[in-house]
Amino acid sequence: MKFDKLDITGNVFITSDTHYSHKNIVRGVTNWRTPEGEIPKKSTRDFDTIEQMNEALVRNINEVVGHDDTLIHLGDFSFGGFENVEKFLNRLVCQNIHLVLGNHDHHIKYDRDGIQDRFLSVQQYLEVKIKDEYFVLCHYPLQSWHGLAKGVIHLHGHVHLPKNAKFGNGKKMDVGVEGNDLKPYLIDDIIKIMGKREVGSEMSDDHHLDDIIGIVGWQTHFFLYLYNMSKKKKDKKDSIINWELHQKLMEKRYGKQEIATTYKHKKQ
Numbered sequence: 001m002k003f004d005k006l007d008i009t010g011n012v013f014i015t016s017d018t019h020y021s022h023k024n025i026v027r028g029v030t031n032w033r034t035p036e037g038e039i040p041k042k043s044t045r046d047f048d049t050i051e052q053m054n055e056a057l058v059r060n061i062n063e064v065v066g067h068d069d070t071l072i073h074l075g076d077f078s079f080g081g082f083e084n085v086e087k088f089l090n091r092l093v094c095q096n097i098h099l100v101l102g103n104h105d106h107h108i109k110y111d112r113d114g115i116q117d118r119f120l121s122v123q124q125y126l127e128v129k130i131k132d133e134y135f136v137l138c139h140y141p142l143q144s145w146h147g148l149a150k151g152v153i154h155l156h157g158h159v160h161l162p163k164n165a166k167f168g169n170g171k172k173m174d175v176g177v178e179g180n181d182l183k184p185y186l187i188d189d190i191i192k193i194m195g196k197r198e199v200g201s202e203m204s205d206d207h208h209l210d211d212i213i214g215i216v217g218w219q220t221h222f223f224l225y226l227y228n229m230s231k232k233k234k235d236k237k238d239s240i241i242n243w244e245l246h247q248k249l250m251e252k253r254y255g256k257q258e259i260a261t262t263y264k265h266k267k268q
Contacts, residue, residue: 011186017076021080042162056182066094073097074156074157082115130187159176
């Protein structure tokens with residue numbers, strides 16, 4: 001697989017959805033209410049003030065991510081105005097930050113006042129190799145992703161999942177701060193965790209996990225070759241016999257269902 005290579009130094013950490021200075025995510029000052037008029041505890045963080053939350057976010061990152069380390073942030077960096085992007089950056093010790101844009105990062109997306117220069121890279125999506133492991137990185141959770149069947153790890157944010165729900169099917173994980181006590185993850189720890197998880201998909205009928213994938217590879221090309229060769233022959237009966245003979249041989253080896261699907265691919 002051809003994945004990108006990031007500019008990486010030191011230890012590599014990853015996080016998402018810090019929401020620096022986001023008022024409504026702070027339980028003590030939020031305006032959010034449930035239909036019953038209650039403060040939504042699952043959607044808010046247990047702080048009395050915005051300053052308390054900001055201090056915790058900065059402290060938790062600076063305690064583990066050094067100046068020469070690398071921090072990959074999967075979006076929703078800050079909230080409440082452009083000035084908070086700069087304030088958050090100025091408080092972080094790490095100077096090597098890669099950002100995958102989230103839905104609240106519009107000031108960074110449109111490069112207001114050249115703010116993208118404060119990051120090592122800014123992008124919507126990343127397919128990257130880190131420490132000999134392949135990753136698909138996106139702010140949003142994907143149901144299926146490139147290289148899923150080959151064990152590629154998908155990390156995302158956006159949904160603010162708690163510890164007991166941060167893993168999806170297969171090698172998929174929400175790396176938002178809600179699932180890790182408002183702290184970033186060391187990528188080595190994620191690699192160890194994902195190494196113990198089976199390949200899987202969020203989709204019940206994801207063909208990328210089907211054994212047919214091998215057949216629809218070389219097998220389809222083989223059938224196409226036979227089909228095209230048979231069309232060139234003048235004897236139509238001979239052409240039909242060739243196709244039916246090979247179909248019977250493959251059915252015997254792989255089963256009728258796989259061959260029927262292969263044939264469907266061939267005809268498209």
